[in-house]
Amino acid sequence: MVTLWKHGAYLLNGTELVEDDKDCAAKLAAKLGACPDQAEAAKNTMAYGILAAHNTSGTMDRLKIKFDKLTSHDITFVGIIQTARASGLDKFPIPYVLTNCHNSLCAVGGTINEDDHMFGLTCAKKYGGVYVPPHQAVIHQYAREMLAGCGKMILGSDSHTRYGALGTMAMGEGGPELVKQLLNKTYDINMPGVIGIYLTGKPEKGVGPQDVALAIIGAVFKNGYVNNKVMEFVGPGVANLSADFRIGVDVMTTETTCLSSIWTTDEKIREFYETHGRLEEYRELKPGAVAYYDGIVEVDLGKVKPMIAMPFHPSNTYTIEEVNANLGDVLADVEKRAKVSLGGAVNFSLADKVRDGSFYVEQGIIAGCAGGGFENICDAADILDGASIGNGAFTLSVYPASMPVYMELIKNGAAAKILQTGAVMKTAFCGPCFGAGDTPANNAFSIRHSTRNFPNREGSKLQSGQIASVALMDARSIAATAVNKGRLTPATDLDVNYTKPKYYFDKTIYENRVFDSKGVADPSVEIHFGPNIKDWPAMSSLTDHLLLKVVSEIHDPVTTTDELIPSGETSSYRSNPLGLAEFTLSRKDPAYVGRAKAVQAAEKARVSGEKPCQVLPEVHEAMDAVHTKYPEADRTNTGIGSTIFAVKPGDGSAREQAASCQKVLGGWANIANGYATKRYRSNLINWGMLPFLVDEGELPFKNGDWIFVPGIRKAVEEKKTSIPAFVAGDGMREFELKLGELTDDERQIILDGCLINYYRTTK
Template identity: 25%
Template sequence: MARADTDSADTDSGDRPGTGRSAEADGLRTAGSVAHRLIAAHLVAGRMEPGEEIGLRVDQTLTQDATGTLVMQELEALGLDRVRTEVSVQYVDHNILQADERNAEDHIFLRSGARRFGLWYSKPGNGVSHPTHMQRFGIPGKTLAGSDSHTCAAGSLGMLAVGVGGLEVALAMAGRPLHLRMPHIWGVRLTGELPPYVSAKDVILEMLRRHGVKGAVDRILEYHGPGLASLTAMDRHVIANMGAELGATATVFPADDAVRAFLRAEGREEDFTEITAEPGARYDLDEEIDLSALEPLIARPSSPGNVVPVRDVAGEPVSQAVVGSSANPGLRDFAITAAMVKGRQTAPGVSFDVNPTSREILQDLTRMGATFDLIAAGARIHQAGCLGCIGMGQAPAAGRNSLRTFPRNFPGRSGTEEDAVWLCSPETAAASALTGVITDPREWAAREGVKPPELALPEEAAVNTASLEPPPPPEVASGLPLERGPNISALPALDPLPDALEGPVLLKAGDNVSTDEISPAGAKALPYRSNIPKLAEFTFTRLDPEYPRRAAGTGKGAAHFVVGGDNYGQGSSREHAAITPRHLGLRAVIAKSFARIHWQNLANFGVLALEFDDPGDWDRIAAGDLLRLDGLRTALAPDAAPALRVHNTTRGEDYAVHHRLSPRQRETVLAGGIIPRLAAEAESAAEAESAAEAESAAEAEPAAEAEPPARE
């Protein structure tokens, strides 16, 4: 099994966008699937056996403003002088509306952090991180760790791209390996070609229709087969992006002619390396999709997994239709929308919103004349960024149907508590905007007598790097300060896990609780993303408005529990969903099962994640019950069995539970989190070094006294 060298840790990230060592130099010679080859080429610890913890060398990192402010504070806490990745980029794309001074102050802080630590800085309005990174920095064969769950979109270029918590990204920037459980590789063979008015969004919606929101947990999706030939790199981006909604660790496509064509259009063909599966490559699981048999699909409110054919819900009234987001970011997605509405008017009472995903795509759309067609049809053109996808603008009216080409429709994520958000393709959104009701675009075309549009997309993209600021040289960066506004708090102090935990169940939740429900996005909460004490006031309020007050009422330093159902913590990678409950006293979550990223984030901040041996025990616990765990330091020892017992003092019952923590994660939880663990390790190392120096000096002293006197 090939192992990668690790000298890239010393590579400066200040080269021009898109440069780096070739994939050939990284040793992509291991036989097997594309995913296996990528993992083998970057493996620095562990065995490639499903379920085993592995460590991967990280070539690139991606952070965005909703998570990046914490990452910058974590880099500071780690004592990092300069990032050790090949390329690290800080994007400002989530919270770019400046309703008051707080967002602007955070942007200033992020730019100062990027300059201080050696990251590229993408200015507000430059674009959503995922398509922009793909355009300017993505390189086949590289690994990418991002503090955004949709980082997996870069798998469209033949990269191994993984969304993780911000602290994991900070450690990767510091040159440490990315740790994760070795996933099963799920091969999805594509055949045929997509019919007219059916597009890449319908492919991933079909996967969600078949498997639901936890169907790919602990798996990497790898698409292969003859059907790939008809999918562009940006089509693949759509599919890879929403692998996160299936719970996948990553999604991988081969780097083939479609990827070469994309990089050529971006002026970066020299960054292309062909990476395909070896002949006879085998997968842990197999799936097949006949693209020619697909039809327009739509996810009903309020889950990406609640997928039905558009024809089944046709006629439902529509109040809003939004095109854009990282889930449909390509020029083609906007161009097909413009072509469908050209010369027509959207229906009365429908807000038709167009959310460009990068400055470059907006320029190309305008070069084509498509921007004018959209405006003439009644579109509202917004700035390039995430915006409505995370509830920062474009919030719909309560209870009115909003059709969006976005990746998620969790309750309240739009910024409206009583929302009704549907997820669909650009074709379905455009047809529905024109008719005022949910409409199958094939039926619309048949009624209107419209042939499928023939899109003439430019062969060369309007490359624009003016809003990408490179990091200054190290000798300049080392003297630069971090510019903090008053809304940026310090990271909370994290104390070690006590040997015994006792406290009430402050919240009992059902299945598929999302991180949006634990720590909300939206215009009310997100401006406090850098102010943990203030943001903590929003914790769990979508499930229980009284949770923060009751947590504060348990007393300073008092512990409490949360009980959850299946797939607890699905959705966004934001580590705030672990930090703010911990700040309020949460020390353990007991659930039927966990989503991958949130489970990692809980461990990173010293919260014990436990799973019921018998899921039926969930029914036996009520909110308010007093729970107790004893002997934790023994139970979490490196060689101890992963089994524990929870005692319900209120009911006089015991429940068998278990954890899935690696020895490394057990040490982390016992220490109270990664940062205190590393601080303790550094202190121990310093004490050992000091002791060794003292011993060496003591040994040298007698030797000096034993020397004979000098002759006169």
């Protein structure tokens, strides 16, 4: 089904692979008459060509990228624009689309969500952007329909910013990276590796894009095979996939922790652009005659079976057939994982889901950027045609990804097929993907064609004694399960006539409802500020030394951004830095906020000239230990802050608040064995936090310890990568902190205390 090659490989004429092993030179010489230069062949990937066209640095080793377009949604755009305004924004320099697909429901927080929407509309008018009102389209569907272009690059403040199937290299990053683009700065990275995703064969009837995506994610996530690399989809199997199918696979590449993706383009992608009235955006993309890849993921599409990602991660994958055949073993493994993921906060058992030897679920959802596409819903409708979902506990909700898609489903009758079963169709909304819509009953099990199944992703609250769980599946198998009233069923078990209706895109809805400034700013427009929209608090520059208290210690293999700052109802406070910060780590370590605030009070006392120990007496004991080795350290040169340890934090969302909330509460650093994603590490840096690393193994400190980092400012200025630190308490126990690679700009941002301060000092 999926094979990972041990070595890199050469791709010849887009069809034939030659592995870069000991016999490679001889094989290439036999085929080509000579052995090509590896470095030159690496320039023949599609990824290299697109990156080179957008690079402004003059060297491909260290890229400085300028994107063609930007996009954000209503969880992120307020903070981004507020940061950019504080840093000197006067006009959006490139097309910037503000969608309203996350905070579309206004049941939580009173007027907060709609206030944010009006903020977005007035900013689009004032600075020259595009505003997509609530319920019109989810962020990525609008981008596919209206923004993507072959050979283009798009940066979005949502982790699933992936339009590679349409020939667009897109990246999801934290808000500060979009701020840089708004201020005519660049996105700075080293040249990433490129991994070939070599597709062969044709999917079996009933197998959908989520099945293929989950098969790939299950094969590459744990070993980091594509981590921070570009996935380049090539091979003869690409031609056997529709545009919608490719899009469905592509959007899920985020869950592999890759940097971006790109696919070969062909007549089917040309037809997509023609259908959407933007044929000028199409051009053929393919690798050069001899292209080199740093690794190969070989996928035989014909061998992919209907898949399920069991709780609590998209990489916890099985075939549905395996789950049904080995229910006892699989459910026991999920329950074992739950003890780690949930920390024993609630009792979690799936035993009640097994009835008469079959596994039953309570809810099905087809939604968002992954599941809400036209083809997914049409196939689901064909499966459901004439069926009933029953009048028991099982429910089914379907969310088309945009109003144009919804309208076509009404016109061709697919919506009627779905509704007559007892299922519900709703408007474009990302809520089911992050826990703000369709929260099932306590202990219920939901199957979803959406993007993630982390703990609480379905909206339950551990801190309130609630637990529900999500498994990821393809729309077709969700529909097949619905036909059987909740009994877990792969779509390949049913004999279905898939009608495959043609899609007709009608942009009249957008013309009637979307505000498009056409890039013309109107400085006279007054920005609408609701009472919950607050400015960022002042942040201090890095001091000579740091005294850090460890206020949380997390030993899960991976810590998601949902655990660092929960999604769901907290999203209503995303425009209020202080208000949102109250939720930091609330579902993972509820005591964190109180501990961090106590340390922050000591720092505030230091800054105001008072004695920190009068606010937090334990500072006195820690500084007594520090003075045994560093008598010069005092409140004039030693900042006091908090830090957390996590094994590998930052998997999942691009939301910057996972880092900024820690900073708002006085955080100065994270300490980790590694960072799950580049975007989370970048978020830390952009908020002036030190991304420290320690070697794996027994930690030299524990939760509640004070850590003294001497000469940290000088170490950052002098580009040191290794820094001595001490556990300050009963003596001074020395250990090593590492910073990893930092660009000059990143070092200056840390020295200045955050990106806002950096721009103030570099104007």
